[in-house]
Amino acid sequence: MKKLPKIIGHRGAAGLAPENTLAGFRRAVDFGVRMIELDAKLTADGEVICFHDETLERTTSGQGAVAETPYAEIAELDAGRWFAPEFAGTRVPLLSEALAYFRAAGIAANVEIKPCPGRETETALKTLEVLDAHWSDADPLMVISSFQRVCLDLAQQHAPHWKRALLTHHFEEGWKQAVRELEAYSVHGNFAAFGKTHAMDVQLLGAQAAAYTVNDVETTKILFSAGVDSIITDRPDILAAWL
Ligand code: G3P
Ligand code: MG
Numbered sequence: 001m002k003k004l005p006k007i008i009g010h011r012g013a014a015g016l017a018p019e020n021t022l023a024g025f026r027r028a029v030d031f032g033v034r035m036i037e038l039d040a041k042l043t044a045d046g047e048v049i050c051f052h053d054e055t056l057e058r059t060t061s062g063q064g065a066v067a068e069t070p071y072a073e074i075a076e077l078d079a080g081r082w083f084a085p086e087f088a089g090t091r092v093p094l095l096s097e098a099l100a101y102f103r104a105a106g107i108a109a110n111v112e113i114k115p116c117p118g119r120e121t122e123t124a125l126k127t128l129e130v131l132d133a134h135w136s137d138a139d140p141l142m143v144i145s146s147f148q149r150v151c152l153d154l155a156q157q158h159a160p161h162w163k164r165a166l167l168t169h170h171f172e173e174g175w176k177q178a179v180r181e182l183e184a185y186s187v188h189g190n191f192a193a194f195g196k197t198h199a200m201d202v203q204l205l206g207a208q209a210a211a212y213t214v215n216d217v218e219t220t221k222i223l224f225s226a227g228v229d230s231i232i233t234d235r236p237d238i239l240a241a242w243l
Contacts, residue, residue, distance in 0.1 A: 002141055004186060004208050004230040007239050008110055009033035011052060015215060015234035018083040019059060020050040022101055023090045031236040035108035035141065037212075040095050040130075041116065042123045047071035048095040048130045054116050058082070060092065067116040095127065099134040108141035110188075110232075112167065113151040124151040128159050137161065145188055152182050165210070171198055179205045186210055188232065191223060199227035217242045 012024030013031060020038050028036055041051040044067060056062035056069065060077040071094075080090025095111070102109050111131065115123035124146075135142050144155045145165035152164050163185035166178055170193045179187060179202070187202045191211040199209040211223050212232035220231050220239055233239050 001185075001206075001208075004141075004143075004210060005033075005035045005108065006230055006243060007033060007035075007236055008210060008230055008232045009036045009236050010213050010232045010234045011038060012036055013234065013236050014213075016237060018080045018087050018090055020052055020092070021079050021087075021090045022093050022097065023080060023087055025098060025101055025107075028236055029105055029107060032240040033107070033236045035110060036102065037110040037112060037145075037232055038095075038098055039112050039114040040123070040127045041066055041114050042119055042126055043071040043074055044068050045070040045072075046122070046126055048123075048126050049074060050093050050095055050098050052114065065116070067119060095130045096134050099130070103135070103139050106140055108143075109135070110143045110145055110165070113144060113146040113148065113155070115148060115151065120148050120150045121154065124148075124154040125158065128155060128162075131162065132159065143185055145186075149178065152184075156182055169193065176201065176205060179207055186230075188212055191219060191231075194223060194226060194228060196226055199223075199229070203227065203229075214239075 009028035011019035013028035017024035017027035038050045039052040060079045062077040079092045080087025143163045143165045145167045147167040164182050165186040165188050166184045168189045184207050186208040188210040191214045202209040208229040210230040211228050214231045215235040
């Protein structure tokens with residue numbers, strides 16, 4: 001089985017550059033990241049963008065719900081100035097633009113399907129459509145993750161060849177059954193929820209264990225010694241220097 005890299009850049013390198021932007025993805029790669037996690041979300045008119053929140057305020061110059069804003073408006077927003085003046089003018093990228101960059105740079109992708117409530121099916125199907133058009137089996141590793149079981153079920157039905165990761169906040173009741181049913185490639189759990197045996201339990205199911213979001217060396221050491229395969233981090237600079 002192809003291994004997950006030890007470090008995955010969270011939303012690019014969210015501690016170093018504006019999250020879910022091409023500038024952020026480039027910054028992650030500058031610090032040695034070989035796999036990047038991003039959040040895939042749907043605009044009002046059904047375009048798949050790289051975006052985490054349900055609303056525009058925190059990370060852009062805009063306001064209002066992403067689900068109610070068409071792509072043409074979102075494309076005009078500044079998604080970098082909030083982070084630091086040097087990133088002014090940074091835009092919200094389409095998922096297809098992120099994938100084009102990853103392919104060109106030889107970077108593996110972790111595409112988290114992040115639907116707004118009520119848009120789970122539509123978001124999953126549109127994201128799969130973009131992946132089918134812009135990624136091939138010959139490209140680097142690509143893993144689809146989601147907290148939403150329905151999104152992973154759709155990925156399994158519509159594109160069984162793509163790898164799937166179960167995202168979990170607490171290793172909720174039934175997670176092992178979900179891993180089996182989804183034939184999951186990996187389980188991405190909140191770092192604070194990893195007990196002594198969770199990583200081993202994941203591996204006994206034939207999957208790999210990744211922990212999010214870890215930004216310091218001490219916690220990383222503890223997780224690696226508990227058998228965790230991969231760390232999803234905002235601070236690849238700190239972890240890469242240590243590794
Ligand atoms: O994929 C790991 C992590 O990104 C999940 O949480 O809220 O940062 O998307 P969140
Ligand atoms: Mg995410």
